[in-house]
Amino acid sequence: MKKKILLKEQIKKFYEKLRENYNFYGPIEENGNIVFSKILDPEDIILNYYNSKIPPKSVILPQKEILFEYEKKGDEIEIEEPENIEEKNIIFGIRPCDAHSFYLLKNFFEYGEYEDTLFTRKRKNTTLIGIGCNTPRQTCFCTSLGGHPFKKEDMDIFLVDLGEKYLVKSISKKGEEILNQISWLSDATKSDIQKAEKLSKTAEELISTEIDIEKAISILKNNFNHPIWKEISENCIGCGSCAFLCPTCHCFDVIDEEDHYNNRGKRIRIWDTCQFTLYTLETSGHNPRPSKIERCRNRILHKFSYYPSNYDLIGCVGCGRCINWCPANNDLRIILKKINKIDKKEESIVA
């Protein structure tokens, strides 16, 4: 399909067309932060942003999600499936790193004997209309993880901000079907395409961090008892911001909410993190990860060792949120670089 042009003043028209059949989510400003929210007024959409504070995974893996509801009828219990799963969603303005996190999460949730159909069905019903990053943040390092500020493979439709207008390209069949419904898009010119290519190159050059992730993965296979874990966890305050703002973190707690007056209730899952003591604390009082040393280690190893060995994927997209929002200034880039400095000799002493 030919590349198209969407003028900035046409966003409203674009939104009006698609909202007929989709829940239309996009980046808006809320309390000074960019978040992905259901768009009620297209004027609210902000595409000129670094990245959202809360990752767009929250659209299909919300902080609080109903697994099922139940009603007690006399002695019987009736169970009701959650309702919103078959609704169609569009996530508009998603960045390449976050779109890649959808790919990682899909692989994780469908893996093994038990598919998490709540997630995978929502994923199937969700279309990603993403946009390239003209100006990556200083903390971005997607290029070290196989990503790129203009990577389009994880999206259905890809936009490039050309200033007054967007270059529009369908990536998947799903994306093509949507663009076919919008007859009024004009064709892109050669100079539009050249401008987009130039922007992509400039964006790539703006990412200054370079980390040899494969090296880190191989070192992490052996250094479970290395003193580095004490060092990197020293100033962690265990707040869990890194995990809650991570587009690939998916761990959750399961709790019941009871509505006593109506004999009803729901079982819900809520985001949880290995950075909290309670996450692994057993009823007996035993805790296999009792201090922040074990908990910080688990977070790094989950992403850069367990994820690669179990799913042949890396559990990080290099979005830099955990770096930007850590109240103790812990920096994943520095942690990975420190890991890469562990030499073989040291390994054999502590292993």
Place this chain on the structure above:
Amino acid sequence: MHKENPYIPKITTIKSIISENDVNDIKTFELVFDKSEDYKNFKYIPGQFSELSIFGKGECPIGIASSPTEKDSIKFTIKKMGTVTTAFHNMEVGEKIGIRGPLGNGWPIEQMKGKNIIIIGGGFAFSTLRSLTEFILDEKHRDDYEDLLVIYGNRNPGEVLYKNDIKCWQKRDDIEVILTIDNEAEGWDYKVGYVAPVVKEVGPSPENALVAVCGPPIMIKTTIDVLEELNFKGVQILNSLEMRMKCGIGKCGRCNVGDKYVCIDGPVFSLAELRKLPDEY
């Protein structure tokens, strides 16, 4: 057709409740599925577990105490510990329980065929070992396995679970049952002493044998030391791990030991497998 939502439990009804110990904080719940097709689909082996739920209170993972050879119902032995297990202890016959499962790998009953089986348990952690013992003793399976030795230790006579089952086992000649308690007590006719020294005294042979061990960490550790003294290899010693769990299907994240999830890769691991994992359980 969509695949099923894996978090939705099947409904069962409590058929009977048995208090297992003198202090009455351990009870065995016998559950019957409300729909016969749910029972038919609940095909389990000893050593597997389920996520049990009380609606409005929550869910918890519990090992299956019955053997699949005991028909029409399934049993779970539950100690009163936290929110959900305390709610269990307040339940009565006829009330509804949700169940998801069977989950986990279970004891390797195929690999155990043709072997001498040694079952070593300590205290409350005997439930899936009861399942295994009942399974092997079933007339359809007994010939598949060689000698069966059960060593079961408790703090005092009042803590011994499954007293009626054990009485039946003791009457048979195709199983040897050795009971022990920590300190002497009136009316106790069996052994006195911790499990590990009793295992040493009994001295089972590692020849063509597999051992299943469950119990408190200190008992496991000392028993493994004794078994290694007796020349048992790591692949012959099987343990069932416990970790905090929520989903039971490898998604909620918390029960990992290294890159293994106790819920889907375990809970049964051989000592040889455990030694390849980090010591974080």
